[in-house]
Amino acid sequence: MARRSRSSATSADSSLTRQRLTFVNRRRYPAAVERTLDRRSQILEVAARLFAERGFHGVSVGDIGRAVGISGPALYKHFDSKDDVLAEMLVAISERLLTEGQERVAQAHSPDAALAALVDWHVEFALAQPSLIVVQDRDWQSLAVEARERVRSLQREYVDLWADQLRRRDPDLTTDRAQAMAHAAFGLINSTPHSSRLPQSAMRELLAGMALGSLGLKSLS
Numbered sequence: 197m198a199r200r201s202r203s204s205a206t207s208a209d210s211s212l213t214r215q216r217l218t219f220v221n222r223r224r225y226p227a228a229v230e231r232t233l234d235r236r237s238q239i240l241e242v243a244a245r246l247f248a249e250r251g252f253h254g255v256s257v258g259d260i261g262r263a264v265g266i267s268g269p270a271l272y273k274h275f276d277s278k279d280d281v282l283a284e285m286l287v288a289i290s291e292r293l294l295t296e297g298q299e300r301v302a303q304a305h306s307p308d309a310a311l312a313a314l315v316d317w318h319v320e321f322a323l324a325q326p327s328l329i330v331v332q333d334r335d336w337q338s339l340a341v342e343a344r345e346r347v348r349s350l351q352r353e354y355v356d357l358w359a360d361q362l363r364r365r366d367p368d369l370t371t372d373r374a375q376a377m378a379h380a381a382f383g384l385i386n387s388t389p390h391s392s393r394l395p396q397s398a399m400r401e402l403l404a405g406m407a408l409g410s411l412g413l414k415s416l417s
Contacts, residue, residue: 236274239264240288243281248327252282252335283343286336289328290350293321297357307365308413314358315381315407319400322388329386355379362411381407 242263246255257278258268275281300317304310322329336347358378363369369377385403394402408414 235264235266239271239274239281240285244285244325244327244331247282247285247335248330252278252331252338279338279340279343282331282335283339285328286332286339286347287343287350289325289332290347290354293318294350294354294357296321297354301357301361307361310361311358311365311411311413312408314361315385315404315411315413318382318385319403319407322385322403323396323400326388329388333386355382366412377411381410384410 239260243255243260246259246263250259255278256268257271260278260281261268261271264271275284296317297314300313301310304313336344339347355375355378358381359371359374362374362377363371384407388399388403
């Protein structure tokens with residue numbers, strides 16, 4: 197089998213690692229749309245895509261390594277196990293959803309504005325991260341106990357963030373009903389990986405309008 201030259205291998209690795217940053221937190225990387233991914237972030241990006249396509253248990257450490265361009269054993273320089281890849285992935289996106297949601301609520305001038313901002317943020321995330329939406333929905337039960345509890349705790353805080361604004365808007369709402377309304381909106385928006393057949397701008401408008409309608413608000417437009 198012919199061996200690749202060092203220059204061609206370097207070029208291939210560069211093209212693989214140079215891509216749009218979608219997983220990492222924008223507040224940590226505010227300046228550029230594109231940057232060279234460090235290897236750890238690259239592994240998370242690639243693993244999310246593979247887990248979404250095949251399921252967590254259908255992907256091996258070797259599969260992730262080959263997709264990234266390293267050997268399976270070399271992946272252990274960055275993560276202790278495949279379980280740790282999934283844990284960091286799902287804890288990080290749960291933290292990101294909550295932190296960004298809290299910031300948008302803090303900037304809103306009313307419950308309606310806060311809910312509109314939350315819908316806009318969740319739609320933005322779902323359209324940018326369809327693989328992570330799939331993995332979060334399907335594979336979170338594969339997490340180790342500690343990571344699973346951390347994700348569940350963050351998700352409860354995120355639901356409560358929405359429910360609190362719904363109850364500020366309508367004090368007659370019970371907590372249970374407000375939380376159920378939030379979950380219904382999530383279900384609608386998170387269907388994106390399975391239902392998106394429109395250009396992204398049209399899908400964004402459709403999802404935002406339907407999610408707002410499900411919460412009893414008017415469309416953003």
